[in-house]
Amino acid sequence: MSDIVVSVKSLEKTYRTESESLTILRDLNLEIEKGKKITIVGESGSGKSTLLNIIGGLDSPTSGNVKCGQYDLSSLDEKKLSEYRSHFLGLIFQFHYLLKDFTALENTFLPSIMAGLPKKKAVQKATQLLKDVGLENRLDHLPSQLSGGERQRVSVARSLMNDPQLILADEPTGNLDPENAKMIGSLLFSMVEKYQKTLLLVTHDVNLAKKGDLCYSIKNGKLELV
Amino acid sequence: MNLTIKSSLSWIFFVSRRFAKVDRKGSSAVTRLLASLGICFGVMTLITVISVMNGFQHSFIDVIMEISSYHIRVEGGNKDFEDFEDFAASEKSIRSLTPFYEAQSLVLGSSGKEAAAMIKALPPTVYNDDAGFKKNVDIFSGAFDLDSPNSIVIGSELARRTGSRVGGQISLYALSGGNDVDLFSSERLFTVTGIFHTGYAEINASFAFIGIEDGQKYFGSDAKLIYGVKLFDENDDSREISRIQEKFPQIKCESWKNYNRSFFGALRVEKNMLMFLVFLIFVVVAINIFNGMRRMVFERREEISLLTAFGGRPASIKSIFIMQGLLTGISGAIPGVILGLFLSINMETVFILLSKLSYYASLFAVMLVNPENGDFVRENPMFLLYAGIPPKIFLGEVVMIALFGIFSSLLASLLASRGILKMTVAEVLRDE
Numbered sequence: 156m157s158d159i160v161v162s163v164k165s166l167e168k169t170y171r172t173e174s175e176s177l178t179i180l181r182d183l184n185l186e187i188e189k190g191k192k193i194t195i196v197g198e199s200g201s202g203k204s205t206l207l208n209i210i211g212g213l214d215s216p217t218s219g220n221v222k223c224g225q226y227d228l229s230s231l232d233e234k235k236l237s238e239y240r241s242h243f244l245g246l247i248f249q250f251h252y253l254l255k256d257f258t259a260l261e262n263t264f265l266p267s268i269m270a271g272l273p274k275k276k277a278v279q280k281a282t283q284l285l286k287d288v289g290l291e292n293r294l295d296h297l298p299s300q301l302s303g304g305e306r307q308r309v310s311v312a313r314s315l316m317n318d319p320q321l322i323l324a325d326e327p328t329g330n331l332d333p334e335n336a337k338m339i340g341s342l343l344f345s346m347v348e349k350y351q352k353t354l355l356l357v358t359h360d361v362n363l364a365k366k367g368d369l370c371y372s373i374k375n376g377k378l379e380l381v
Numbered sequence: 382m383n384l385t386i387k388s389s390l391s392w393i394f395f396v397s398r399r400f401a402k403v404d405r406k407g408s409s410a411v412t413r414l415l416a417s418l419g420i421c422f423g424v425m426t427l428i429t430v431i432s433v434m435n436g437f438q439h440s441f442i443d444v445i446m447e448i449s450s451y452h453i454r455v456e457g458g459n460k461d462f463e464d465f466e467d468f469a470a471s472e473k474s475i476r477s478l479t480p481f482y483e484a485q486s487l488v489l490g491s492s493g494k495e496a497a498a499m500i501k502a503l504p505p506t507v508y509n510d511d512a513g514f515k516k517n518v519d520i521f522s523g524a525f526d527l528d529s530p531n532s533i534v535i536g537s538e539l540a541r542r543t544g545s546r547v548g549g550q551i552s553l554y555a556l557s558g559g560n561d562v563d564l565f566s567s568e569r570l571f572t573v574t575g576i577f578h579t580g581y582a583e584i585n586a587s588f589a590f591i592g593i594e595d596g597q598k599y600f601g602s603d604a605k606l607i608y609g610v611k612l613f614d615e616n617d618d619s620r621e622i623s624r625i626q627e628k629f630p631q632i633k634c635e636s637w638k639n640y641n642r643s644f645f646g647a648l649r650v651e652k653n654m655l656m657f658l659v660f661l662i663f664v665v666v667a668i669n670i671f672n673g674m675r676r677m678v679f680e681r682r683e684e685i686s687l688l689t690a691f692g693g694r695p696a697s698i699k700s701i702f703i704m705q706g707l708l709t710g711i712s713g714a715i716p717g718v719i720l721g722l723f724l725s726i727n728m729e730t731v732f733i734l735l736s737k738l739s740y741y742a743s744l745f746a747v748m749l750v751n752p753e754n755g756d757f758v759r760e761n762p763m764f765l766l767y768a769g770i771p772p773k774i775f776l777g778e779v780v781m782i783a784l785f786g787i788f789s790s791l792l793a794s795l796l797a798s799r800g801i802l803k804m805t806v807a808e809v810l811r812d813e
Contacts, residue, residue: 233695237689237693237694238692240689240692241691241692242692246690252683252687254684256402257399265392265691266692268388268395269392269688269691269692269693270692271388272388273388274391274395
């Protein structure tokens with residue numbers, strides 16, 4: 156069985172408006188082995204988030220091929236795409252994107268019950284993960300009752316709920332103060348290490364990027380090893 | 382982890398319940414409350430209107446079937462009628478069997494006034510033998526007495542038109558029938574023994590009953606003996622006609638549905654039109670729900686995108702909003718049914734109350750403007766007339782109305798949720 160978790164070949168993404176077209180990613184290639192922690196740095200607008208969205212099945216490429224595990228994203232129907240997002244991926248965004256009407260615990264276990272795990276088991280697992288990220292006393296708090304760092308810790312816990320093979324983190328510390336950013340960065344890498352996940356992280360933070368096994372820079376729509 | 386229907390519904394219910402709970406505050410709550418109230422009002426109104434309409438229509442449908450058309454009219458079997466009577470007596474679905482003749486005539490009262498009438502020649506014992514007939518023929522002057530030859534019982538309005546009263550005499554001329562029936566005959570002089578009143582004005586104005594022997598005597602050789610069959614269940618007519626015709630092929634049977642086709646058809650059209658007009662309430666409510674739901678979908682686009690990002694299928698996410706519509710529909714329809722049934726059952730009290738209210742309002746207005754005319758204020762007779770109509774509630778109609786209320790809400794939310802995720806998840810999250 157191949158150890159390649161992500162395989163991106165000749166990827167191109169062009170945004171077209173009525174007056175212009177802008178190519179963000181061009182002939183981009185990337186392979187990520189199982190268990191590796193890959194980081195990507197780049198300027199704003201360089202296409203980091205776009206790459207992550209395409210790998211996450213949240214956006215579609217203009218051309219090229221993206222294969223993650225057994226999923227060839229270009230040929231997935233709606234049902235398979237949902238299965239891919241639900242079972243293969245863990246997502247962490249720059250903004251925490253927690254559901255505002257649900258508690259920390261509910262936000263954490265929701266992806267699991269959406270994937271078919273019985274609620275009782277999902278609650279047990281979510282409680283453990285929130286304990287791992289140091290939020291055992293915040294289970295019943297709504298996002299509005301949590302600090303920015305705490306919200307992002309809930310996001311980290313949520314991303315691990317469905318035992319995904321790949322975690323995509325889109326500038327997880329970009330919206331935090333330096334102290335919290337450092338703490339969340341360390342937490343994320345330690346959790347990924349603990350649960351033996353593959354990580355693809357894009358960030359502005361060079362110090363955070365250095366924690367990866369491999370660090371790429373994205374320039375002119377292509378990846379360069381740093 | 383296997384995604385079964387049960388597990389899918391589990392999270393859809395979970396999210397839907399939470400959205401509903403949160404939406405109990407603010408403008409969404411007002412929209413939902415108004416939508417539920419609209420459905421409640423629509424269901425209540427429709428049940429009340431239809432039950433009153435049913436009561437009103439059945440008050441004379443029953444009269445027609447008990448006095449005029451019967452459930453099955455059987456004719457053409459003069460030779461076999463003895464066997465037919467035995468057969469009818471053994472049939473468990475037949476409630477009563479009445480032989481009769483009928484002919485049209487001009488009725489001339491002793492005062493010289495005349496009116497057209499349907500003369501029905503019945504066995505003198507029919508009033509006591511046929512409970513349904515007795516129930517619908519209310520004798521308010523004299524008695525239903527056809528024992529003596531040349532006795533006649535006439536409708537109240539016919540009596541008024543011909544200036545007849547009990548003990549008075551009337552003659553029948555221009556009787557329909559064959560050549561052997563004289564146009565004018567001094568023999569056809571009848572004594573009024575009773576005046577009846579029914580719930581259907583047309584029968585009061587144009588029906589008269591004579592004894593069956595007088596009918597045989599006066600209606601001529603062409604007069605056909607007809608048997609009126611009444612069933613325990615009026616809708617058993619087709620089955621019973623098949624049984625009769627299987628046994629007596631030469632006998633001609635006509636169902637009440639066919640005999641009264643045009644009249645009952647008109648009643649049905651009237652009822653359907655009324656239902657259609659009241660159903661428009663649901664259309665207005667559905668548009669309201671649609672708009673509210675569209676706004677809710679737009680306001681929750683970030684949550685929708687997140688649920689999609691975590692593996693929620695678009696159909697499942699739509700179900701969350703459809704569930705909201707279903708809840709709105711159910712929360713409106715259930716109290717609507719309860720209120721509608723309550724109002725229908727207590728319709729008499731409601732109309733009497735309305736009558737009193739309208740009386741006191743009129744009295745107050747008159748006393749305010751012209752106190753000396755206060756004695757002339759009367760209760761509105763229309764309300765009292767309506768109060769006398771017994772409402773008739775059919776379970777099937779109540780269920781249909783309630784389901785329509787729920788369905789209108791469901792359809793509105795289904796249409797509103799169609800636009801979910803027209804933008805890609807990445808676009809929504811980037812915009813946020």
